[in-house]
Amino acid sequence: MSVLRISDLTIDYRLGEGSVRAVDHVSLEIEAGEAVGIVGESGCGKTTLGLSVPLLLPTNASISDGQIVLNGESLIGRSEEEMNHLRWKSVAFVFQGAMNALNPVHRIDKQILEAIQTHEPETSKDDAQARVLELIELVGISPSRAKSYPHEFSGGMRQRAMIAMSLACRPSLLIADEPTTALDVISQAQILALLGELRRQENLSLVMISHDLSAIKKVCDRIVVMYAGVIVESGPTDTVLRRKNGVVTAAHPYTKALMGAHPDLSGERILAPGLVGNPPDLSKPITGCRFAARCPEAMEVCRTQTPPTVTITPGHSAACHLAVRSAS
Ligand SMILES: Nc1ncnc2c1ncn2[C@@H]1O[C@H](COP(=O)(O)OP(=O)(O)OP(=O)(O)O)[C@@H](O)[C@H]1O
Ligand SMILES: [Mg+2]
Numbered sequence: 001m002s003v004l005r006i007s008d009l010t011i012d013y014r015l016g017e018g019s020v021r022a023v024d025h026v027s028l029e030i031e032a033g034e035a036v037g038i039v040g041e042s043g044c045g046k047t048t049l050g051l052s053v054p055l056l057l058p059t060n061a062s063i064s065d066g067q068i069v070l071n072g073e074s075l076i077g078r079s080e081e082e083m084n085h086l087r088w089k090s091v092a093f094v095f096q097g098a099m100n101a102l103n104p105v106h107r108i109d110k111q112i113l114e115a116i117q118t119h120e121p122e123t124s125k126d127d128a129q130a131r132v133l134e135l136i137e138l139v140g141i142s143p144s145r146a147k148s149y150p151h152e153f154s155g156g157m158r159q160r161a162m163i164a165m166s167l168a169c170r171p172s173l174l175i176a177d178e179p180t181t182a183l184d185v186i187s188q189a190q191i192l193a194l195l196g197e198l199r200r201q202e203n204l205s206l207v208m209i210s211h212d213l214s215a216i217k218k219v220c221d222r223i224v225v226m227y228a229g230v231i232v233e234s235g236p237t238d239t240v241l242r243r244k245n246g247v248v249t250a251a252h253p254y255t256k257a258l259m260g261a262h263p264d265l266s267g268e269r270i271l272a273p274g275l276v277g278n279p280p281d282l283s284k285p286i287t288g289c290r291f292a293a294r295c296p297e298a299m300e301v302c303r304t305q306t307p308p309t310v311t312i313t314p315g316h317s318a319a320c321h322l323a324v325r326s327a328s
Contacts, residue, residue, distance in 0.1 A: 001032065001071075001072060002029045002030060002031055002032075002069075003030050003031065003032050003034075003070070003071060003172055003173050003205040004028070004029065004030040004053065004068070004069070004070055004091075004173055004205070004207075005028075005029050005030075005067070005068075005069040006026060006027060006028045006029070006049075006052075006053075006066065006067070006068050006069075007027045007066055007067045007069075008025045008026070008027055008065055008066040008067065009023055009025070009026045009027070009049070009052060009063065009065070009066035009067070009068065010023060010024055010025050010026075010063070010064045010065035010066055011023040011045075011048050011049075011052055011057065011061055011062070011063055011064070012061070012062055012064050013048075013058070013060050013061050014060045014061075014062070015060070015283065018283050019283065020282045020283045021229055021282050021283075022045045022048040022061075022229055022282060023045045023048050023049050023052070023229050024045075024229040024230050025065065025066070025230070026045075026049060026066075026226075026229075026230065026231055027231075028049075028224060028231070028234075030173065030205050030207060031205070032172070032203070032205055033199065033203050033204070033205060034205055034206075034221055034222065035195075035196075035199050035205070035206040035207075035208065035219055035220040035221050035222075036206070036207050036208070036220055036221070036222045036223070036224060037207075037208045037209075037210060037215075037216030037219065037220035037222070037223045037224065037237065038050070038207060038208070038209045038210070038223075038224045038226060039209075039210060039211065039212075039213060039216055039223060039224070039225055039226070039258065040225055040226035040227055040258075041211070041227075041258075041275075041279065042211075043279060043282075044226040044227055044228055044229065044279065045226055045228075045229045046177070046209045046226055047096055047177055047209065048061065049226070050093065050175045050177050050207065050209050051093070052068060053068060053070065053075070053091055053093075053173075053175060053207075054083065054086070054087045054091050054092075054093050054175070055075060055076075055078065055083050056087075056093060063076055070086065070090055070091055070173070071090055071172060073086075084119075085119070087119075088115070088119040088120075088168060088169035088171065089119065089120075089169045089170070089171060090171055090172055090173065091171055091172070091173045091174075091175065092166035092167065092168075092169075092171040092173070092174050092175070093166065093174075093175045093176075093177070094159075094162055094163060094166050094174065094175070094176040094177060094179055095177055096177040096178045096181075096209075097178075097182065098159070098162045098177075098179075099155055099158035099159040099161075099162050099182065100158070100182075101162070102150040102158055102161060102162065103150070104149065104150055104151060105149075106149075107146075107147045107148060107149055108136070108141075108145070108146060108147070108148055108149070108150065108153070108161050109129075109132050109133075109136065109146040109147055111161075111165060112132045112135055112136070112161070112164055112165050112168055113128055113129060113132050115165050115168040115169070116128040116131055116132070116168045116169065119168070119169050120169055131168070132146070133146065135164040135165075135167055135168065136161075136164055138164065138167070138198070138201075138202075139160040139161070139163050139164040139167075139194060139198075140160055140190070140194060141157060141160050141161065141164070145157070154187065155182060155183050155184070155187060156183050156184075156186075156187030156190055156191060159179060159180075159183065159187070159191055160191070160194065163176075163179070163191075163194065163195075163198070167198070167202070167204075170202075171204070172204070172205060173204070173205045173206075173207070174198075174204055174205070174206050174207070175206075175207040175209070176195065176206065176207070176208050176209065177209045178209055178210055178211070179191055179195065179208065179210075180192060180210070180212070180215055181210070181211070181212075188215070192215055192218050192219050193218075195208065195219050196218065196219050199219075206219070206220070208220055213241060213258060213259065216237060216241075217237055217241050220237050221236065221237060222234065222235065222236055222237060222315075223235065223236075223237045223240050223241065225240070225252065225254065225255045225258065227254050227279065227290055227291055228279045228280050228282060228286070228290040228291070229282055229290075230290060230319065231309075231319065232252045232254050232255070232290075232291065232318065232319050232320065233250065233251060233252040233254070233255045233317070233318040233319070233320075234316070234317055235312070235313075235315055235316030235317065236315055236316065239313070239315075239316050240255060240316065241259065243259065251312050251316070251318035251320060251322075251323045251326075252291075252318045252319070252320045252323070253291065253295045253296060253297045253320065253322070254291045254294075254295070255318075257275045257294075257296075275294055276294060277293060277294045279294075280293070287303070287304065287306075288301075288302055288303045288304050288305055288306060289302040289303075289305075289306065289307050289319075289320070289321065297322055299321060299322075301321050302321050305321070307319045307320050307321045307323075307324065308324065310323040310324050310327050311327075312326075312327070
């Protein structure tokens with residue numbers, strides 16, 4: 001069974017007189033134990049999509065269409081109390097910039113303990129304390145540092161502490177929004193390795209939101225590429241991000257442009273032309289393909305008709321008129 005099934009999800013933000021459609025009829029499924037990376041440039045709706053799962057959207061956001069089903073249960077319309085329960089036990093979220101959100105006046109172990117006691121009041125104090133130490137070790141912090149204050153930790157250790165806290169009530173799904181962005185390269189590599197290990201050891205399903213294709217390549221089985229509120233390509237990470245002898249298997253010109261902007265230091269470099277221009281204004285209706293104005297391969301049809309999502313190989317699909325042509 002899928003851990004998470006999002007179908008046709010549409011999310012609008014009210015802004016003064018108008019609104020911004022940040023997520024537009026997005027469908028996505030995550031299987032048990034699967035790690036899925038969501039990538040796309042700033043403002044394409046990654047955080048909005050992620051926050052919608054635990055229903056943690058800002059107050060000016062509304063879900064105007066679609067379904068979110070977590071472990072077989074539909075979430076939209078649930079009360080705050082029900083969601084509070086599910087948030088820790090079924091889905092946990094590590095926020096963008098979360099490592100700076102630890103309470104500066106409490107020791108790390110106490111903060112994790114409080115998370116367990118608040119969300120699992122039935123757990124005894126002794127059991128909760130034992131779990132705190134387990135979690136601290138699980139994320140690679142020495143138990144001797146459990147009583148440290150956040151300011152005594154490096155950025156990488158604070159992020160580990162946040163991940164430990166998010167796992168306090170053994171969720172089946174972890175959504176991590178830019179978990180490595182603010183870290184130095186060594187800490188980035190360590191946190192990515194940690195997420196990969198947690199996935200295997202704890203049989204955790206993972207959604208990792210990132211700008212960094214190489215981070216997604218290291219940790220995720222599947223990649224979902226978003227552009228201006230829609231999914232433009234998704235497929236196995238190895239397929240979508242493959243480059244060999246100057247040839248890429250990515251199908252959408254936007255994915256190819258992202259790959260050009262992220263040369264793979266461990267492999268071959270391809271020089272793709274930089275992306276010029278900006279994504280479209282999401283407060284106005286959009287005709288045709290959202291990427292057409294910036295697409296080096298745009299055709300006439302791209303400016304007038306929304307591209308359908310086409311299956312390229314099983315599990316690999318793209319919403320692009322070029323893919324429609326190749327398939328027919
Ligand atoms: N609280 C809000 N009120 C109004 N508009 C918002 C709000 N939050 C996000 N938006 C808009 O929704 C769109 C999607 O934003 P979102 O933060 O989900 O993008 P993102 O892909 O996570 O970007 P980044 O990579 O910068 O984190 C953007 O156009 C953004 O300006
Ligand atoms: Mg974001």
